[in-house]
Amino acid sequence: MKFCDECGSMMKADGDEWVCGxxxxxxxRNEAEESDMTTQQDQEESDIVDMSDVGEEAMGPTTEIRCPECGNDRASYEMKQIRSADESETRFFTCTECGHKWREDDH
Structure with missing residues (x-):
């Protein structure tokens, strides 16, 4: 993965050069530099984990929130700090009915 020196965006390989979109x-492009990069082709695929037999108590805490996919009013959630420390945490929800996942950020 290569990032633009001008604006910091991720660049894409296009023939013999990197291009910022x-x-x-x-x-x-520098072949020696790229030999140290990890590509998607280099990574192993992870197995799908079947959570259908897991009880609700093992899924973590739940809250009353409407699923945007099926309208169910319950979802398990977890909170993660994915932005800088002075920003609020991001809440990740998983519908207890259909398994749809979504996130909610404070703006």
Whole structure:
């Protein structure tokens, strides 16, 4: 993965150069530098975990919130700090009925 030196966006390989989709900056590709990069092809696929037999108590805490997919009014949740420390945590929800996942951020 390569990031743009001008704007910090992720760049994409296009032939013999890296191209930034945000600002248009280009940079020549370096084979020696790229040999240390990890690509999606290098990574193993993870197994799908079947959670259908797991009881609600093992899914973690639940809350009353409407699922945008099926309308169910209950979801398990977890909170993670994914932004800088002075920002609030992000809440991740999983519908207890259909398994739909979504997140909620404070704005």
């Amino acid at each position: 945000s600002c248009g900056y280009t940079e020549a």
